Amino acid sequence: MAERSVAAGRGIVVHGAQWGDEGKGKIVDLLTENAHAVVRFQGGNNAGHTLVVGGEKTIVHLIPSGILHPGTACLVGNGVVLDPEVLCREMDMLAAKGVDVSPKRLKISKKTQVIMPYHRLLDGARETLRAGAKIGTTGRGIGPCYEDKMARIGIRAGDFADPELLRAKIETALVEKNALFANLYGLEAVDPAAVFEAVLPVAERLTPHLGDVSTEIQKALGAGGDVLFEGAQGTHLDIDHGTYPFVTSSNTVAGQASAGSGCAPSVLSRIVAVVKAYTTRVGSGPFPTELFGTVGDYLQSQGGEFGATTGRRRRCGWLDLVLLREAARLSGPTEIALTKLDVLSGLFELKLCIGYRYKGKVYEYPPQEENALEHVEPLYETMPGWDEDITGLTAWEDLPLAAREYVSRIEQALGTRCSLLSVGPDRRQTIVRS
Numbered sequence: 001m002a003e004r005s006v007a008a009g010r011g012i013v014v015h016g017a018q019w020g021d022e023g024k025g026k027i028v029d030l031l032t033e034n035a036h037a038v039v040r041f042q043g044g045n046n047a048g049h050t051l052v053v054g055g056e057k058t059i060v061h062l063i064p065s066g067i068l069h070p071g072t073a074c075l076v077g078n079g080v081v082l083d084p085e086v087l088c089r090e091m092d093m094l095a096a097k098g099v100d101v102s103p104k105r106l107k108i109s110k111k112t113q114v115i116m117p118y119h120r121l122l123d124g125a126r127e128t129l130r131a132g133a134k135i136g137t138t139g140r141g142i143g144p145c146y147e148d149k150m151a152r153i154g155i156r157a158g159d160f161a162d163p164e165l166l167r168a169k170i171e172t173a174l175v176e177k178n179a180l181f182a183n184l185y186g187l188e189a190v191d192p193a194a195v196f197e198a199v200l201p202v203a204e205r206l207t208p209h210l211g212d213v214s215t216e217i218q219k220a221l222g223a224g225g226d227v228l229f230e231g232a233q234g235t236h237l238d239i240d241h242g243t244y245p246f247v248t249s250s251n252t253v254a255g256q257a258s259a260g261s262g263c264a265p266s267v268l269s270r271i272v273a274v275v276k277a278y279t280t281r282v283g284s285g286p287f288p289t290e291l292f293g294t295v296g297d298y299l300q301s302q303g304g305e306f307g308a309t310t311g312r313r314r315r316c317g318w319l320d321l322v323l324l325r326e327a328a329r330l331s332g333p334t335e336i337a338l339t340k341l342d343v344l345s346g347l348f349e350l351k352l353c354i355g356y357r358y359k360g361k362v363y364e365y366p367p368q369e370e371n372a373l374e375h376v377e378p379l380y381e382t383m384p385g386w387d388e389d390i391t392g393l394t395a396w397e398d399l400p401l402a403a404r405e406y407v408s409r410i411e412q413a414l415g416t417r418c419s420l421l422s423v424g425p426d427r428r429q430t431i432v433r434s
């Protein structure tokens with residue numbers, strides 16, 4: 001019988017429990033201190049992780065957030081869709097800041113799907129055709145790239161090392177798309193040779209970064225190091241479990257860390273659900289606890305709720321424990337990292353959605369019908385707020401009583417402890433509970 005290698009290190013998944021923008025970037029960056037490797041396992045450059053270190057802000061869309069920790073390997077897994085031009089620009093931006101982005105540190109799985117210029121074109125053409133019923137995609141070609149993966153006509157990063165294969169695959173992928181462009185969208189056909197010529201220089205540049213991410217993870221764990229799996233977007237944007245069709249094109253639940261990187265689920269021993277202390281959502285889709293008046297505006301301005309990727313204004317609302325219960329059921333967090341608690345300072349009272357009324361019944365978990373969330377009535381519990389500025393606090397005991405009670409109520413509802421409390425964007429503005 002073949003011997004199974006015993007992994008000594010831990011797999012730590014950091015994923016969003018809401019609709020994305022929970023502040024995962026900061027939490028990943030914090031937890032990377034002790035990690036040998038950080039892995040992206042889904043999504044593409046529709047994510048935008050903001051890192052603030054010593055007051056300096058860095059936004060990464062594709063490169064794992066661990067990149068600011070020298071010595072940590074940054075791995076792009078097979079579940080990601082990679083725009084090679086965006087990656088090169090990001091590498092240049094980081095290199096200009098003195099960050100090491102050499103092939104030794106930054107590795108791309110040969111199985112990672114590649115976003116091509118025609119994916120972006122298709123994304124934009126579709127949203128235009130949808131007119132009044134837009135999904136609210138970021139227009140970066142993410143969805144069409146995943147479609148090609150499933151249709152088995154995707155370009156994979158490993159193809160960069162074989163230009164003739166790359167050329168042939170581009171020709172194949174464009175047959176159907178050119179028919180669509182011409183007949184449905186009224187666009188000119190895309191010339192496969194021109195796409196190949198445009199992509200070749202970046203393909204050559206990225207070839208030294210190609211690697212076997214699955215084996216890299218196994219090696220890091222075997223050497224006793226932690227490996228951090230960095231989720232993008234959030235649970236309720238999951239292609240299967242989210243508020244379909246207003247979702248992203250990948251699975252965002254914690255389990256995807258395994259399939260999207262090539263590691264066994266049994267190594268994922270620590271699952272950190274990142275929860276923002278209130279709720280936000282970008283773009284279209286149902287949002288039961290959305291606030292339209294002054295409180296919503298307050299959260300938006302205090303929280304700086306504009307997308308790191310698109311600059312779009314985020315919709316804001318009260319914390320929704322129904323959605324969080326569902327997120328916990330789907331991903332089984334071992335702990336919660338609660339972010340942006342500081343943004344709630346100054347509110348006289350806080351509301352938490354503890355259930356939904358739908359078709360005369362009360363629900364603790366979201367009803368599963370496709371349009372149900374548009375019609376539920378949120379049921380609230382009210383708690384006192386606090387006035388104090390908490391952005392300088394580093395100890396749980398120093399938090400105002402009302403803030404501690406708010407956190408405890410979340411823990412009680414989800415049956416999970418908040419081990420990290422974030423009270424500002426900087427690494428230092430964090431309360432770590434032992």
Ligand code: GTP
Nearest residue numbers: 020021022023024025048050233340422423424425
């Ligand atoms: P996606 O993967 O796109 O969902 O991004 P994300 O979850 O990493 O969130 P993102 O970094 O886009 O947004 C979080 C924003 O909040 C950034 O501007 C952070 O600097 C900021 N931030 C993170 N934690 C805190 C916090 O505790 N308080 C405050 N005030 N800002 C925070």
